[in-house]
Amino acid sequence: MQIFHHVTSVREALGKERAAGRTVGFVPTMGNLHQAHIELVKIAQQHCDVVVVSIFVNPLQFGLHEDWDKYPRTYEADIAKLQDASCDYLFYPDEKEIYPNGMAEQTRVVVPTMTDVLCGASRPGHFEGVTTVVSKLFNIVQPDEAVFGIKDFQQLAVIRRMVEDLCIPVKITAGEIFREPDGLAMSSRNSYITPEERPRVSQLNESLNWVREQIEQGNREFLALEAEAVKQIEAAGFKVDYFTISSSRTLQPAAHDDTEITILGAMYTQAARLIDNVSLTLG
Numbered sequence: 001m002q003i004f005h006h007v008t009s010v011r012e013a014l015g016k017e018r019a020a021g022r023t024v025g026f027v028p029t030m031g032n033l034h035q036a037h038i039e040l041v042k043i044a045q046q047h048c049d050v051v052v053v054s055i056f057v058n059p060l061q062f063g064l065h066e067d068w069d070k071y072p073r074t075y076e077a078d079i080a081k082l083q084d085a086s087c088d089y090l091f092y093p094d095e096k097e098i099y100p101n102g103m104a105e106q107t108r109v110v111v112p113t114m115t116d117v118l119c120g121a122s123r124p125g126h127f128e129g130v131t132t133v134v135s136k137l138f139n140i141v142q143p144d145e146a147v148f149g150i151k152d153f154q155q156l157a158v159i160r161r162m163v164e165d166l167c168i169p170v171k172i173t174a175g176e177i178f179r180e181p182d183g184l185a186m187s188s189r190n191s192y193i194t195p196e197e198r199p200r201v202s203q204l205n206e207s208l209n210w211v212r213e214q215i216e217q218g219n220r221e222f223l224a225l226e227a228e229a230v231k232q233i234e235a236a237g238f239k240v241d242y243f244t245i246s247s248s249r250t251l252q253p254a255a256h257d258d259t260e261i262t263i264l265g266a267m268y269t270q271a272a273r274l275i276d277n278v279s280l281t282l283g
């Protein structure tokens with residue numbers, strides 16, 4: 001695996017790949033790689049000739065009191081995992097390389113409306129940071145296809161919208177959620193969960209599935225279902241940030257006749273904010 005730290009050098013290497021007729025797949029990450037990231041790499045490998053992973057803990061998408069400082073940085077272990085997965089290129093820039101004019105002076109990319117709800121409501125500015133860095137990474141790597149995990153459902157929807165609105169020539173592909181045996185969605189932030197909390201955190205996923213089953217059985221009392229799920233999660237000892245039954249397309253509260261529905265939840269443990277979702281299609 002070739003490792004690049006600079007925009008010019010990664011561009012040059014990938015330019016040669018493209019000139020040789022090879023397609024480029026891209027998996028942007030913030031590192032602390034786990035099996036779910038490797039599954040995204042595998043998807044990119046199935047679809048493209050060469051695969052680039054980026055690791056950049058993007059300060060622009062963290063709020064003032066969020067976990068940018070303590071976000072797990074596991075560079076050596078990440079390299080080993082990518083080498084095992086036969087990844088071709090790693091782009092590992094530092095902050096100066098991505099924000100040479102400083103973050104305050106950085107031109108921003110803003111996707112309106114769908115970033116005001118759910119995670120966007122509790123993390124103001126978060127999605128602006130994501131879309132800004134992802135559009136920069138797209139311009140640096142110039143991939144044919146980029147693969148994102150569906151666990152960050154809203155992020156995926158926002159990035160799809162950005163690509164559509166700005167006519168960015170990148171195919172966006174979604175990778176399924178990879179779960180621990182008890183249903184907990186894999187996430188770099190799972191390392192913040194305490195051993196005492198660990199047996200209870202799968203309640204978020206259990207409640208999402210309970211609501212999904214209820215809807216599949218014909219229950220359309222969405223507000224009551226959301227309220228019951230919140231009670232279940234609180235009874236397991238966690239504070240709920242949001243729990244909503246949404247239209248998969250707009251991320252607005254689902255209407256009773258919507259056929260593409262995603263149930264999304266976010267909850268706080270002592271030191272982590274965990275998110276998860278399940279989608280369903282009604283016939």
Ligand code: PAF
Nearest residue numbers: 028029030058130133152
């Ligand atoms: O999902 C992530 O890890 C990040 O939000 C991303 C897409 C790499 C942008 O920093």
